[in-house]
Amino acid sequence: MTEKVQVDENGKLKCSIEYTLNKVGGKWKLVILWHVMVDGTKRYNEMRRLLPGITHKMLSQQLKELEQDGLIIRTQYNEMPPKVEYSISEKGLTLKHVLEAMHAWGTEQGG
Amino acid sequence: MTEKVQVDENGKLKCSIEYTLNKVGGKWKLVILWHVMVDGTKRYNEMRRLLPGITHKMLSQQLKELEQDGLIIRTQYNEMPPKVEYSISEKGLTLKHVLEAMHAWGTEQGG
DNA sequence: CTGGATCCCGAGGGATACTG
DNA sequence: CAGTATCCCTCGGGATCCAG
Numbered sequence: 001m002t003e004k005v006q007v008d009e010n011g012k013l014k015c016s017i018e019y020t021l022n023k024v025g026g027k028w029k030l031v032i033l034w035h036v037m038v039d040g041t042k043r044y045n046e047m048r049r050l051l052p053g054i055t056h057k058m059l060s061q062q063l064k065e066l067e068q069d070g071l072i073i074r075t076q077y078n079e080m081p082p083k084v085e086y087s088i089s090e091k092g093l094t095l096k097h098v099l100e101a102m103h104a105w106g107t108e109q110g111g
Numbered sequence: 112m113t114e115k116v117q118v119d120e121n122g123k124l125k126c127s128i129e130y131t132l133n134k135v136g137g138k139w140k141l142v143i144l145w146h147v148m149v150d151g152t153k154r155y156n157e158m159r160r161l162l163p164g165i166t167h168k169m170l171s172q173q174l175k176e177l178e179q180d181g182l183i184i185r186t187q188y189n190e191m192p193p194k195v196e197y198s199i200s201e202k203g204l205t206l207k208h209v210l211e212a213m214h215a216w217g218t219e220q221g222g
Numbered sequence: 223c224t225g226g227a228t229c230c231c232g233a234g235g236g237a238t239a240c241t242g
Numbered sequence: 243c244a245g246t247a248t249c250c251c252t253c254g255g256g257a258t259c260c261a262g
Contacts, residue, residue, distance in 0.1 A: 015142065015145065015146075015214070015217075016213070016214045016215075016216075016217030016218040016221060017141055017142050017145045017210065017213050017214055017217060018142055018217070019217035019220070019221035020213040020214075020216050020217035020220075020221075021138065021141065021142070021213075023220070025136075025138065027132065027136065030128055030132065031126065031128050031129055031132070034126065034128045035126075043243085043244090044243070044244050044245075045243070045244075055235075055236060055237075056237095056238095056244090056245070056246085057235070057236075057237090057246090057247095058234095058235070058236085059245090060244080060245055060246080061235095076244095079243095080242095080243090081243045081244085082242080082243045082244050082245085083243070083244085084243080084244060084245085091220075094216060094219070094220070095216060097212040097215070097216070098209070098212040098213050098216055099128065100212075101208040101209040101211075101212045102127070102128050102131040102132075102209050103126075103127045103128055103131075104127075104208070105127075105131050105205060105206060105208070105209055106126075106127030106128060106129070106130035106131035106134075107127040108205070109130070109131075109134070109202075109205070110127060110130035110131075154223085154224090155223070155224050155225075156223070156224080166255070166256060166257080167224090167225070167226090167256095167257095167258095168226090168227095168255065168256075168257090169254095169255065169256085170225090171224080171225055171226075172255095174225095187224090190223095191223090192223045192224085193223045193224050193225085193262080194223070194224085195223080195224060195225085
């Protein structure tokens with residue numbers, strides 16, 4: 001089978017896998033998306049507990065990027081103390097197959 | 112080869128997504144696997160051409176890790192000049208759903 | 223042709239303190 | 243509670259040369 005090859009503005013070959021990795025690659029984003037998709041809405045500190053080892057800096061950075069890409073929804077309640085909730089968006093749900101496939105593979109291969 | 116894995120208090124992997132990312136995360140591995148799965152067997156320099164921007168160091172490193180994890184097969188022909196071919200393994204084929212899902216998402220979202 | 227070995231730099235990310 | 247700001251440093255990865 002021959003796949004459709006995409007070319008960027010520099011004339012370099014680009015494939016859809018690379019596009020996906022650019023959006024949700026890295027160490028944290030897919031894990032974050034998996035949790036908010038499966039477990040539902042989560043608050044900031046709940047996310048921290050779900051991601052052992054992540055720092056403030058990385059968590060807020062990743063969450064911000066995911067929100068700017070429209071993959072998660074950030075809801076802020078103007079209360080004291082502050083309360084912010086993160087949930088999966090419609091667009092984020094389009095990653096369902098990717099996440100399920102990766103989860104299935106990890107479960108099978110990793111035991 | 113595989114970096115530090117996060118485990119919970121029972122010594123089990125935190126989540127399967129993380130296991131998968133530990134095996135095939137990073138910038139190159141899934142793209143490499145995609146190419147050898149879809150396009151078939153590839154030689155070293157063919158791989159370089161398929162991955163604009165990758166360096167010798169990174170390509171040989173990633174190929175070695177993928178081979179050690181049993182996801183690709185390295186076949187060396189004792190000729191002059193040297194000839195080495197990389198192909199997808201049975202185990203590598205188990206990532207088919209992951210790769211297809213990511214390719215589909217990138218195609219839809221990226222245009 | 224297919225890599226390995228080395229040197230080296232800078233950005234990515236950790237730790238911590240601070241703020242609304 | 244939910245982040246920001248800052249400092250600091252490691253180490254991922256680029257460039258280059260070497261080897262079978």
